[in-house]
Amino acid sequence: MAVSELLGKAELLKQGAEARVYRTQFLGKPTIVKERFPKRYRHPVLDEKLTQRRTVQEVRSILRCRRAGICAPVVYFVDYTSHCIFLEEILSSSTVRDHITSAQQSGSCEEAELQRLAERIGQILAQMHDEDVIHGDLTTSNMLLRSSPEGGESNLVLIDFGLSYISALPEDKGVDLYVLEKAFLSTHPNTEPLFEKLLNSYTVSSKKSSAVIKKLDEVRLRGRKRSMVG
Amino acid sequence: MHLTQEIELFPDHRVSQMLFRDVRNAAELKQNAVEGKINGALINPTMLVSPFQVLVAASKALHLQKIGKMKTRTLYSEIIFNLSPTNNISEAFRRFGISDADDSVMVVVVHNKDEPQFVTEITSRVDGRQIPVEDVSSLSDSAKIKKLYKVTPQEEKCGSLLDAVVCRMATKDVM
Numbered sequence: 413m414a415v416s417e418l419l420g421k422a423e424l425l426k427q428g429a430e431a432r433v434y435r436t437q438f439l440g441k442p443t444i445v446k447e448r449f450p451k452r453y454r455h456p457v458l459d460e461k462l463t464q465r466r467t468v469q470e471v472r473s474i475l476r477c478r479r480a481g482i483c484a485p486v487v488y489f490v491d492y493t494s495h496c497i498f499l500e501e502i503l504s505s506s507t508v509r510d511h512i513t514s515a516q517q518s519g520s521c522e523e524a525e526l527q528r529l530a531e532r533i534g535q536i537l538a539q540m541h542d543e544d545v546i547h548g549d550l551t552t553s554n555m556l557l558r559s560s561p562e563g564g565e566s567n568l569v570l571i572d573f574g575l576s577y578i579s580a581l582p583e584d585k586g587v588d589l590y591v592l593e594k595a596f597l598s599t600h601p602n603t604e605p606l607f608e609k610l611l612n613s614y615t616v617s618s619k620k621s622s623a624v625i626k627k628l629d630e631v632r633l634r635g636r637k638r639s640m641v642g
Numbered sequence: 643m644h645l646t647q648e649i650e651l652f653p654d655h656r657v658s659q660m661l662f663r664d665v666r667n668a669a670e671l672k673q674n675a676v677e678g679k680i681n682g683a684l685i686n687p688t689m690l691v692s693p694f695q696v697l698v699a700a701s702k703a704l705h706l707q708k709i710g711k712m713k714t715r716t717l718y719s720e721i722i723f724n725l726s727p728t729n730n731i732s733e734a735f736r737r738f739g740i741s742d743a744d745d746s747v748m749v750v751v752v753h754n755k756d757e758p759q760f761v762t763e764i765t766s767r768v769d770g771r772q773i774p775v776e777d778v779s780s781l782s783d784s785a786k787i788k789k790l791y792k793v794t795p796q797e798e799k800c801g802s803l804l805d806a807v808v809c810r811m812a813t814k815d816v817m
Contacts, residue, residue: 414708438650439697442736470781470784475813481796487812488803493709498703498812500805565781 415494419447424635430466430574438488438498439553446470446574448495466574467495473545473576480543481511483569500568504559508598509552529557529605536568537592543587544620545614548575548578549594574584582620586627589614590635593628644761645693645775649701652708657700658761659693659774660749663776665770674767675718682764683718684740687748688783689790691804693775696750696807699724704752721750727791727810733783737790746770746781 422436422445434445448463450456467490477484486500502552508529515522534553540547547554549572558567579585589611596607611628634640643662665671674680690696703720707711712720714731726734740747747768753760765772784803787793793806810817 413707418650432710436650439701441694442645471813471816475809475817478797478800478809479794479801481794486801486809487697487707489812492815502674509747569800583777586778 413494415496432571435501438539442501442503444485444489444499444501446497447497450567451594452568463495464492467492467497469577470573471497473573473578474594476545476578477540477570477573480539480545482540483567484495484573485571489536494567494611502556502558502571505556505569507553507558508555508568509599511557512552512606516600527609530609531613532568534615534616536570536598536611537589537610538614538616538618538621540570540589541624542620544578544580545621546579546584547573548576548587548588548591550576550588550593553597580616582623582627585620585624586631588630589624590631643648643772643774644765646758646761647697648755649697649704651701652704654754655704656698656753656755657767658751658753658758658777659696660761660765660768661687661746661752661781662749662768662770663746663781665745665747667769668672668740668747670745671747671768672740672742676740680767681718681760683721683750685722685725685748686738686740686744686758687749687778687781689738689773689785689787690748690778691782691784691802691807693778694804695725695807695811696721697708698811699804700750700752702812703794718750719733721752726758726805727814729814730752748775748778762775 418436419434422434424432426433431446431448436443436445448467453458460519471487471490472486474484485502486501487497489498512526515526530591554570554572556569556571560571593602593607597603615625644658646656646658649655649657671684675684699721702724703717705716706720714720714723720739723731723734725738749764749768751760751764787803787807791807791810793803795804
């Protein structure tokens, strides 16, 4: 199979539970290939259906985000037989996670910059949710900062839409934000004010934010290790 | 002048593109293509942003041919179909294939690496002036492309027109 031969020569970047991520050249462009490999612990019919569905949802969400002006990697090619997605490799970039971590380490002179970053993240998530796209795996490792060639403000790029889907429900959007909150606060200690800034920016930028924030408060009360008393 | 490129998925194949302007026999070429006498795809270059766009369409067409899942009947019609952002085959031919009144054409040939004769064969049949393939952007009609591919103004913040076009080509089967 042509794709598997190509992957055999490509550089394996990461292996997760869901997929393997490779780096290679495709039609002259630096490309990331995301391969959803077969899961033998699943029933084969179910595995095929689920893998197919996840691949399709990922690709749909990326296009939907791009149409709304949210930066996501360009899809070059999808092989539905091996469930491989060939995506643009985002060069000259670092994850928001690494950015926040190093900014925190270099002291408080970066404070204003981090505040600005939180504001931008809130805005971009508001835009995404207004398009009814639920990312499903919001973490600071799934957001990239790509330096702009003209030297202006860097681009915020969202990646890894593997668990994404389309939904208008405030509940789903609230859960999306809750996932980010948990990931954010556990990865970056003592950043509660920063995350609050993010949420405020979200509230201001989104047209449907009040219902979503209300749900977020409800979800927070649900979570793990929470009392479910009326 | 012409551009021959390798495609990673099928290293034994090559994709050659040739661009012509001031073409006087578009009607004849179109007729020949319809009758299956031309071993190549004849594309309307005003709908093309870059040779990369053609390469993406050709790579996908070859892949689908190998697995027996092409939507059209031949490799060359599949390349033209893959350029379109919609799944309507006749619309794709109308918009991306050449018309009788066209005065420019992009010819695409898929061949093995040791078969350059296909390229010269086609070139002799076009009554027009060959120009470098890289100049295709000078023939592009950006407004028409943006309209057909439904590219939103905000989308142009995240990337080029080429990015928007290629993304739609790659994802149209599931949109």
